[in-house]
Amino acid sequence: MNVNGSARQRALTVSLLQRADLWRQAERRARRLARGRGDDAADATRLADDYRLLAHDLARVRMLMPDSRTREYLEAAYARAHATLHHGAWRIGSALLRLLREELPAAVRWLSPYILWSTAIFALAVIGGYALVWRYPELIALFASPDLIASVERGQLWTEGLLNIVPSSVLSVQILANNIVVSLFAYCAGFLFGLGTVYILGLNGLMLGAVFAFVSLHGLRAQLLAFIVAHGCVELSVMCLSGAAGAAVGEALIRPAQAGRIESFGVAALRSGKLLFACALLLVGSGMLEGYVSPNPRFALWARVAIGVSYWLLMVALLSGWPFGRRARRPLP
């Protein structure tokens, strides 16, 4: 570079560095507004000017002082101003409310065809398992453990006296942990192009149907229904929801709607992942019911039905966004 060029560059650098105080002010303003502290309209308007100032100076600093701390500082300040200007302040309350009122119901609506299909597959598998063992009782050995079979053949449900062996607290934790893992597994199995979901739902449906047929053959159907009804309404629904979410991701991999499979996977997983978190929380409630209510003989059948149906209605209400003030249907953003 010739002498004139070097002198010009030096002069530009000097004039840039004299604006350091403006950069500091801009950085502080962006930080303050990002935290939601301050709702002064003039302050917010000044952020737009700050943004242009930082962009202009950053462009020069990238050229004149590429390896300097000044550049590092300006990069950070510019990124902060950009995020604040384009995304506004973060408030946890409104973020959660948006999730529960808008995003979760939208995800459920988007998944509704998959939920119908998953439920149909599960129901068909239950019917199939029931019919199979009803006609050929010896096939129960394919679906149930020898202890369970022996217990039923003695005319006793394997759940009787469960609380004498394991305290409710331990039982609840074991059950909810197991259910959450199964639910996540049903979801992740859907990544195998949806085939895993069909397998998990089908297998669990067959097992449920087969066990019901087997206990019916031994006159224990009413007892098993009484055991299941409190926790099962939500637990089985959540299994279908998880399977549906997994199937949606699987379809996104088979028929990518976005530019590529990875992008398509990301969009489908982001939509369905929210539902899965809600499912995990619902399973915590189911686990507690299964530990405290279902094996406890002091709860009458009507109370169990009331608890099961109420919890299921609560689940439907939560997933519809109704308790959070959701009114009209809106399309996904």
Next chain:
Amino acid sequence: MSEAAPGLTVDSVTGIDVSLPLAGPGARAYAFLVDWHIRAILALGWFVLGALLYNGHLSLAPPLSSDARWFGAVVAPALAIYFLYHHAVELAMRGSTPGKRMAGVRIVARDGGAPSAGALLTRNVFRLVDSLPLFYGVGLLTVVLTRDNLRIGDMAAGTLLVFEQAEARLPTPAGDAHRAGRLDAAGAEIVAELLERWPALQPEARVRLARQVLTRYGSESGESGDDDAAWRTRLERLAHPQQG
């Protein structure tokens, strides 16, 4: 300067891209380990304290009979702390955690903004997949193999981990010398930073660094027997020649 870390580049209406350096496996692992210790200590602390209060004597044993109070007051909160730590803290801290703060990283959406609550929850739901088969094996593998250092949870949630740059400070201007033409911009930064850090440095390090800087930029040299106050004065004269 070392080779620049790979970064997220976001288009801007000004035409000047926003550039955010991406965090790699090292920063991620550091943040995770710090957070893991925090949540483990908190959960264990709650359990131990709750059990001692519940039992009324030095025993952590659960009650033999079914008791909802034990579950509700001792077991469930401890489990919630351990398993919901990332969900709750990332939501409360806008995509950060104490561990991520210490590692100087934070979570951002692909457009550089703060991720939505749904994205943060989705990212954490996928921890189960990332943690397979042991010690976050799948997560570490995908972080190493993907261009943007993403684990499966990040791919699903559309998030990235970037260096925070919150600590990037603007050096105190060593403007006089710079304006006078004795220092270039990098030199002015070096002198200013050395003066800022002066009280924190060992006396030998102060003298050694001051001598190197003065040799490179200064017109005066010092004697090896001079005390560090004399070296500091020389540096200040270099930074602000008009005051000297």
